[in-house]
Amino acid sequence: MTDIHPGQRVAVLADSQNLYHTAQSKYTRNIDYSSLLEKAVQDRTLTRAIAYVIRADHEEEESFFDALVDIGFETKIKDIKTFADGSKKADWDVGMSLDAVTLADHVDTVVLCTGDGDFSRLCSHLRHEGVRVEAMGFQTSTSEDLVDAVDEFIDLEERHETFLL
Template structure:
């Protein structure tokens, strides 16, 4: 029988929605491809506690279904951004640094390299979760850990708006 080590960590998950949506579209050639948070979040947490889940997205056209689901299942929130999510996400990550043990950033954007360096200097474990083919190498080098987004983490909305499994 193996000994199980209980790791008690508080984790914040910060999502750059536009970056992830573009990456999924590029990877799967499907504009309706979306993250299945019910699959991805438990995998990312690995038994650790979720402190915050915030989905940042540029523009006003944010799915109310997504916002409702993230709130009801994970007490998460969706934050519309005036332009890119980079600055609001970075500010929130910096504010959370003293309140959590780890921050998982869902984005492969190299714009987050300086944020990752700063958070690590504050003693925060920084993990990146993104589509491997669209993730900047320099971001991977700086992060403490990388979680690839794989097809099992996704679904595609068909024309009627219902889920269908990814078949890449």
């Protein structure tokens, strides 16, 4: 495991749906993406910051997407899919994974902002490739598989006042 040092190049990949739902269900608040990004980078060199968001046609969405860009995130936006039975689905797991694998040759550290255990195999792959992997999420809703698969897990609950608006 490599330690954190100022010369490290960092990519921050934020699973906005995962973070949003946890922050809403646990605290009825929103994520402070500026604080999240600052903690993720920790005085290292930011290479890319990408927020993966879902468009569900709510009024405040566009201003949220604009705010993410102002903070320093690129936004990747996917429309929510509604199926014939009325169920809805939209997630960025494959897109985030592909971006992480693509960025692996260009960064020293990938920070995944999610609690989704589906990313544990991705973490193992990245670490095998020599990339330091960190995850940021809410411990109570984060998969143990994900926590076990990363070099460092940062629990947003420990300092939730910092990471929530």
